[in-house]
Amino acid sequence: MQVFKYPPKEDWVKLLQRPENDLSGLFSTVQGILDDIKANGNSAAIKYSEKFDGFAAKELLVSKEEIDEACMQISSNLKEAIYKAKLNVETFHEAQIVPERVVETMPGVVCRQKSVAIEKVGLYIPGGTAPLFSTVLMLACPAKIAKCKEIVLCTPPDREGKVHPAILYTASLVGVTKVYKLGGVQAIGAMAYGTESIPKVDKIFGPGNSYVTAAKQLVSLKDVAIDMPAGPSEVEVLADESANPAFVASDLLSQAEHGVDSQVILVTNSIELIAKVEEELEKQLSRLSRKEIAVKALENSRILLLGSKEEMIEMTNQYAPEHLIIAMRDEDEVANKITNAGSVFVGNYTPESAGDYASGTNHTLPTHGYARAYSGVNLDSYLKKITFQKISPQGLLEIGPAIEEMAAAEQLDAHKNAVTIRLNSLK
């Protein structure tokens, strides 16, 4: 990792730069596939599945037998771990339920705001070497709590047409309605437009490679909502001399192993810590199975030495990290000053992997600085808030003249008339 000591503020923007995230170069290829899926449904989906995933499914839907078989393949230790994580995720997301708000803004004018589930949601779970069953948990548990009626899941099969059993087990445990063996752009297109076997959904969630991300962006322009824009994953560790260098190194590495484009940043005011963390990185790195990926990610990563705690907080809020670990003496005070971050891990015994799997918070979080304006996935991601108002004749007599005045000033006669005609009937 490159080390920068006491960089002047005018250099911060450059030092905090992320890997470029411009997917527009993929748009025309991706749009072509989406258009084909929209026009030709299943047959197009299967064609691309064969081309890109090496498997031509006759049947996209995962059968009950396949799910039962998967459930038998999972060890009881893993089942227990997933169950524990599920309980915590449920507890935290259930606490996010908001009751209907009812407010009489003035006598006879009653306004309500009510949360209603998005009816159909689609979850995308990438394939590849690491089976991301934890993401199934993170995306399906809140959907269930929100009471979404249909929760469909698309994930690419391997070349034998199999979906990893941990994904199927978790999907069945958390109440996913249907699982389809379909990945990539074709899965996003199928959920956005619907095919003969896959229902059109109202919102699509989940991570993916740059093609999947580009597809989500394109369908979100007019067809369907998406969870959030996505970029490479990242962590920032904020640490002072009280931090444990071995823990810090392990956290930096657990982000670095995600992918070669992951970004890892250590911000500290302790020059001694830097040397110790570097030593630990070296030591721990050698033992990792995904060492090569981590080494590459560390090449884009940075250690930043700053002069004060205030500067450390300022830089953090400027960077707006997806994950932020705070290993500082006054960790709670610092945490309270964080205004831009996806999820924050406070103290020496709170590794990022706790939130990735089991603490209860969601691990689908805004990357690429999107934390300045976006929340991570939470219960609200599966709800829309509908407002209602009911005005009594007395209430309209109170508020009507103000509406007439404003509508007239906006030169919208018919808007005014809708009130006038009612007020006249009350005279």
Add this chain to the structure above:
Amino acid sequence: MQVFKYPPKEDWVKLLQRPENDLSGLFSTVQGILDDIKANGNSAAIKYSEKFDGFAAKELLVSKEEIDEACMQISSNLKEAIYKAKLNVETFHEAQIVPERVVETMPGVVCRQKSVAIEKVGLYIPGGTAPLFSTVLMLACPAKIAKCKEIVLCTPPDREGKVHPAILYTASLVGVTKVYKLGGVQAIGAMAYGTESIPKVDKIFGPGNSYVTAAKQLVSLKDVAIDMPAGPSEVEVLADESANPAFVASDLLSQAEHGVDSQVILVTNSIELIAKVEEELEKQLSRLSRKEIAVKALENSRILLLGSKEEMIEMTNQYAPEHLIIAMRDEDEVANKITNAGSVFVGNYTPESAGDYASGTNHTLPTHGYARAYSGVNLDSYLKKITFQKISPQGLLEIGPAIEEMAAAEQLDAHKNAVTIRLNSLK
């Protein structure tokens, strides 16, 4: 308006079709302007302002003197009306404040969800004949309640370089930080990238023509968040024989006067009501100043006669209207069954214009069926929800083994190691 009597369900999709909302044809023109603004800042912004709005501002920022002058030009009646509306909007949006949630998901594992204001927001208010000062109210009041630090507003000036006084008055009343004389794509670009005089914001809100909408879509792909995708405005009236035909006609017309692409739908089970509403439409139309616009909008609009209340509700949830007026005998029962709508107006004395101006609900709402997945603008639109977790050594002993198990199953060694190294230190 075309009338369809008892259409079979398989025809509903076609009957509920909206005007096409594909802006991709504008993307290359709009992207060119955005790129120019990004590269050349103010000078490019002023160039487009001259080209499209006929005014080359030397100074984009509206001065304190201009605002003071505007405040003197507004009648005290209008000031009073705006003030009343402001109080209601504030009351309803303040009721949406959610306290921080703190949950101990298991002993020693404390998770929190905290709402934090988006720091900088940009509001776009279109120019044109009708000065939309009510939209200033709707977009700035919740920003203020959320405690956004910077609320900037862009609006195109007229050919003399003036902004309508009602817009300036309202902006100053609700605490907009700065108002800039800049409209169209150039305003969206300036707020997305920042220029020498206009700050880069984190999220852009507000309505606009198709160029503005396309610009918002393009900048939202990677640079800045936006409130929601937008299409033409629309209303659905759900009415039975208890509805007042004159009121219904006035509501249909108040939507139709918005624009020639507005859509207006009447869904009823009363054949008698249809004739009476048609008669009223004729009568009221003749008196409207924006008659020509309304006539054109009515051409795309429909009256749908259905056989039962259940079908009326089903069709409504399928259409997912931006505005829904319910004028039925059992209006509350029907309202409770609505699952897809932006804002709902319940009963004969609740015209849409009440919510457009002054009841307290927000008038920036999801059009084009987006109500299936999107909320209208509300307090949350100005907040992001950050999660925090803090795990005690005891807590990590509890949850750690489950994390190790799951990380190992996902083949993410370093994720596992971040826990193992801590657990070992506790042994």
